[in-house]
Amino acid sequence: MSPIRIQTQSQSLTRDDCTIAWERLEYGNATPDAPVVLLHGFGMSRTGMRPLAEALLARNASGRVFLADARGHGDTRSPARDDAYGYPPMRDDCLALLERAAPDGAHLVGHSMGGQIALMAAIARPDRIRSLSLLGAGPCRAVTHEKERRSWERAAARFEAATPSEVAASLAAAAATHDEHLTPERVYAGARGDELARVVRGAFLGVESNDEECARLETPTLLIAGSNDAGWLEPTRKLAGILPDAELMILEDAGHLVHLERTGTCADAISRFLERVR
Numbered sequence: 001m002s003p004i005r006i007q008t009q010s011q012s013l014t015r016d017d018c019t020i021a022w023e024r025l026e027y028g029n030a031t032p033d034a035p036v037v038l039l040h041g042f043g044m045s046r047t048g049m050r051p052l053a054e055a056l057l058a059r060n061a062s063g064r065v066f067l068a069d070a071r072g073h074g075d076t077r078s079p080a081r082d083d084a085y086g087y088p089p090m091r092d093d094c095l096a097l098l099e100r101a102a103p104d105g106a107h108l109v110g111h112s113m114g115g116q117i118a119l120m121a122a123i124a125r126p127d128r129i130r131s132l133s134l135l136g137a138g139p140c141r142a143v144t145h146e147k148e149r150r151s152w153e154r155a156a157a158r159f160e161a162a163t164p165s166e167v168a169a170s171l172a173a174a175a176a177t178h179d180e181h182l183t184p185e186r187v188y189a190g191a192r193g194d195e196l197a198r199v200v201r202g203a204f205l206g207v208e209s210n211d212e213e214c215a216r217l218e219t220p221t222l223l224i225a226g227s228n229d230a231g232w233l234e235p236t237r238k239l240a241g242i243l244p245d246a247e248l249m250i251l252e253d254a255g256h257l258v259h260l261e262r263t264g265t266c267a268d269a270i271s272r273f274l275e276r277v278r
């Protein structure tokens with residue numbers, strides 16, 4: 001099998017002056033199948049999805065894989081306004097990338113925040129999304145209680161005041177992984193506290209619940225969660241019960257970074273799922 005050829009492109013999608021950084025990975029000549037687009041979680045970047053992308057390529061899950069940095073993450077740059085970091089702009093960035101790189105449709109793979117972006121993209125344009133593979137992700141849920149809202153606002157303030165190493169340590173503590181190789185410096189390298197604060201205020205505090213939309217979504221969906229993922233296991237179970245066409249896989253002794261803790265297992269499951277969908 002030919003080595004993976006990585007082509008990285010950063011370009012403007014002419015959306016709110018935002019420049020979306022993305023890259024294409026492929027083995028040899030691309031197959032005619034719809035590509036796979038991977039979307040990372042909060043505080044990470046497309047680099048954190050590359051091990052899973054390469055594992056999917058190695059299993060011939062797709063001949064083309066695309067990775068993208070969300071607003072406030074990696075090499076993507078956005079205007080310094082909270083409303084520019086909301087979920088609707090990030091959803092529309094994903095759809096704009098599909099228009100550019102996969103006009104005939106794609107399979108979306110999203111972790112945590114990236115899973116919610118993928119879910120919203122499928123709700124908005126089900127004709128463009130062939131399938132969803134969501135890792136540690138549940139339905140969107142509006143913040144309606146003032147106590148929870150104040151807690152998120154304090155978290156945003158802490159991100160703004162923190163050093164890069166403090167930001168990485170805080171994110172790693174929330175992920176609660178027990179894999180000694182997944183150090184904060186490795187997983188959350190480059191996380192920027194000021195922009196993460198805008199994501200908290202623009203996306204997390206501005207999101208609307210979408211249970212009803214999920215109940216009408218017929219896109220085939222694979223849901224994967226770690227049994228030790230305290231924050232997202234139950235939301236993942238909930239989403240599996242809402243979606244009309246969903247499969248649920250719980251990986252024992254894995255946490256929120258399930259795609260990094262169990263890369264091979266996740267790649268095997270997604271590959272089998274995509275084969276069935278096709």
